[in-house]
Amino acid sequence: MIVIEAGVLLTPVTRFEPGRLIIDGTSITDAGSATTIRVPSGARRVDASQMLVVPGFIEPHIHGCGGADVMEGTYESLNVMSRTLSKHGTTSFLATTVSSPPDVLTAAIEKLGALIPRSFDGAQPIGIHLEGPFISTAKRGTHRAANVIAPDVGLLEKWIRAANKTLRLVTLAPELPGADELVPLAREQGVSLAMGHSNATFEQARSAVERGFSYAVHTFNAMRAFSHRGSGIVGEVLADDRIFAEIIPDGVHVDPAVVRLFGRAKGKERVLLVSDAISATGMPDGRYVLGGDTVEVVNGVCRDGEGRLAGSTLTQEIALRNFAEWTAWSIEDALLGLTLNPARALRLEKKGVLDAGADADVVLMDHSFRVMKTYVKGKLVFDRLWTN
Numbered sequence: 001m002i003v004i005e006a007g008v009l010l011t012p013v014t015r016f017e018p019g020r021l022i023i024d025g026t027s028i029t030d031a032g033s034a035t036t037i038r039v040p041s042g043a044r045r046v047d048a049s050q051m052l053v054v055p056g057f058i059e060p061h062i063h064g065c066g067g068a069d070v071m072e073g074t075y076e077s078l079n080v081m082s083r084t085l086s087k088h089g090t091t092s093f094l095a096t097t098v099s100s101p102p103d104v105l106t107a108a109i110e111k112l113g114a115l116i117p118r119s120f121d122g123a124q125p126i127g128i129h130l131e132g133p134f135i136s137t138a139k140r141g142t143h144r145a146a147n148v149i150a151p152d153v154g155l156l157e158k159w160i161r162a163a164n165k166t167l168r169l170v171t172l173a174p175e176l177p178g179a180d181e182l183v184p185l186a187r188e189q190g191v192s193l194a195m196g197h198s199n200a201t202f203e204q205a206r207s208a209v210e211r212g213f214s215y216a217v218h219t220f221n222a223m224r225a226f227s228h229r230g231s232g233i234v235g236e237v238l239a240d241d242r243i244f245a246e247i248i249p250d251g252v253h254v255d256p257a258v259v260r261l262f263g264r265a266k267g268k269e270r271v272l273l274v275s276d277a278i279s280a281t282g283m284p285d286g287r288y289v290l291g292g293d294t295v296e297v298v299n300g301v302c303r304d305g306e307g308r309l310a311g312s313t314l315t316q317e318i319a320l321r322n323f324a325e326w327t328a329w330s331i332e333d334a335l336l337g338l339t340l341n342p343a344r345a346l347r348l349e350k351k352g353v354l355d356a357g358a359d360a361d362v363v364l365m366d367h368s369f370r371v372m373k374t375y376v377k378g379k380l381v382f383d384r385l386w387t388n
Contacts, residue, residue, distance in 0.1 A: 001043040002378065004362065005034065006053035011354045012335045021053060023360040026377040031354045048364045051372060054335055055354050056091025056361030057316040058342040060169060060272065061129060061217065061246060063096050063290055064279035065315075070095045071104075071291045073111030079120050084282050086122030086382040088315035089371040091361035092351055094168060095125050096276075098291035099132030099140070099147040102155060106162055113164035122374070122381040126348065127168035130159065131217065134182070135197035136173040141222040142290065142310040143197065151178035153185055160189050167191050168346055171217045173198035174208030183211050192346060195243075197222045198233050205236035209243060215345055216245040218276055219262060221253050221309070238265040244345035246272045249322040250314040252301055256326040263327040272345060273319040273337035278302055278311035321369040 002023040009019020011031055018034040022043070030037050039045070063070050066084030068077035078095065085093060095112050097105060109128060116125045132143050134151040149155075151172065160167050170186060171194045172179055186193050195208055196217025201224070216237040224232035231238075237245050245266050249259050253276070263271060275281070280288040280297040288295050288302075295302045295310045304310040316338050324334040343352030350359045360378035365371055374382040 001040050002046060003039050003043045004046045004048050004053055004364070007049045007051055009053045009354065010332055010335055012055060012332060012339050013353075015332055018049065019053060021354060021362065023362070023375070023378045026360055027350075028354055028356055028358050028360050030356055046373075048373075050366070052331070052365045052367065053354070054363050054365065055339040055352050056363050056374065056376065057089045057320075057338040058346075058348070058352055059085065059090045059093040059123075059275060059316055059338070060342050060346060061096050061131070061274040062093050062277045063098060063311055065277050065281035067279055067283050067288070069279045069289050069291065070097060070112070071100070071108050073108045073115070075115055075118065078115055078125055082120035082122040082124070083381075084122070086374045086376065087282075087371065089317045089363040089365065089374055090123045090315075091363070091374060091376045092124055092126045092348070094127050094129035094346075096129040096131050099135065099143040100291055101147060102133075102149070104292070105130075105133070106158065109159050109162045109167070113162060113166045116166045122376065124376055127166045127346075128163050129169040129171070130167060131171040132197065134170075134172045134176065134179070136176065136199045138199045139173070139197045139222045139224065141197060142293070142304045142308050144293065151176050151182050153178070153181045156182055156185060160185075160191065169194055169215070171196040173200065174211075174213060175200040175204040179208075180211065187212055190347070195233060195237070199224045200233040202231050202233070202235045205233040206240070209236065209240055214242055214244060216243050218253065218274070219245045219247050220258065221248065238262070241267070241270060244270050244272055244341060246274045247323075248274060248276050248312055248314060249319050249326065250275075250312050251322065253309060253312065256322075259323065259326045263323070263329060268329070268333040268336050269341065271323075271337040272342055273316065273323055273334075275314040275316060275319060276311050277314055281313045281315060317365065317369050317371050
C-alpha cells in the first residue's frame with residue numbers, strides 16, 4: 001500500500017491542500033484532505049509535500065514519439081512510446097493511425113488490436129484512433145491524397161473486427177457522401193465519431209452533431225476557415241456545448257491568442273489538450289516518419305515534403321503549461337483538458353480522476369509543470385531521479 005502526501009492534490013474537480021492519496025494495488029482507495037484521511041498501518045509513504053499530485057494524463061491523439069511510429073504496429077514501437085510518454089505525465093493513450101491504403105491500414109489495425117491488451121513499461125495504450133482515410137481531400141493536411149477515400153461502411157466494419165474491440169475513435173469528414181451510413185455502425189459498436197479534416201459548412205457540422213458526432217479533432221487545423229459571415233465547421237465546434245474539442249497548444253498549430261479565444265468559447269468542461277505528436281517527439285531535429293511518409297523537423301516543427309505541418313513534437317505537460325499561461329486559467333480548470341474531459345469524451349471508466357475505485361494513474365509535478373514521478377495502475381513507471 002502506498003500513501004502519497006501531497007502539497008496540493010487535484011482530483012481534478014476538488015483541491016486539497018495538503019492532500020493525501022492512498023493506493024492499494026492498481027486502484028485508489030481514498031483521496032482527500034491530509035487532515036481527515038488516516039494512514040493505513042504498514043503503508044509506504046511518498047513525500048510530495050512540495051508538489052502537485054494530479055490524475056494521469058489521457059492522450060487521444062498521438063502518432064508516435066521517442067523515434068517510434070504507431071503504424072509500425074510492433075510491441076517494441078508501442079513500448080518505446082509507452083516509456084517516453086510516462087516521462088511527460090501521460091498514462092493512457094490512443095494509438096493514432098494515418099490515412100493509408102486499405103490493406104496497409106487493415107494490417108496495422110490487426111497488429112495494434114492484438115498488442116493493446118498487453119502490459120507495457122509506462123503509459124498504457126487503451127485503444128485505436130483511426131484518423132482518416134474518410135476525410136476531405138480539400139482539408140487532408142499532410143495525409144496523402146491517394147490514400148483519402150469515401151466513407152465505406154464495409155471497410156469500417158472490417159476495421160472494427162480487425163481491431164479486436166479496441167477501436168475507440170474515428171475521425172471523419174461529416175459532409176462526405178456516405179458518412180451518414182457509418183453513424184449507426186459506430187454507435188452500435190461503441191466507437192466515437194469525431195469531426196475533422198473537414199470542409200463542412202456550419203449547417204453540415206450542426207447536422208452531424210444532431211446525428212451523434214460529439215468530438216472535434218485539432219480544432220482550426222485542417223478545417224474550413226472561420227469567417228464572421230460563414231463560420232463553417234469551426235463555428236459549430238466553438239458554439240455547441242455538446243462537442244468535446246481538441247486543441248494543439250504548441251504555438252505553431254494555433255496562435256496563443258486564438259487558443260485563448262477557443263478556451264473562452266468551449267469552457268473548461270469541453271476542452272481537450274492534445275499533442276498530435278509524431279515519432280520526432282523527444283528526439284533531436286532531423287528526418288522522421290509519419291506512417292509511410294518522411295517528415296523534416298526543424299526547431300521542433302514538423303513539416304512534410306510540401307511544407308505542410310505534419311503533426312507536432314508537443315508533450316502533454318507542456319500543453320498544460322502553455323494552455324494555462326495563454327488563457328490565464330487556473331491549474332484546476334486547465335487540468336480538466338487532459339484528465340476528466342478526455343475520459344468523458346471517450347467514455348473511459350476509472351480514468352481521469354483521483355477518486356476511490358479509480359485506476360491509480362497518478363502524476364507528481366513541481367509547480368513549473370515538470371513531471372517528477374508517474375504511476376500507472378499503482379506502479380511507479382517514471383521517477384526523475386532515475387534520469388539524474
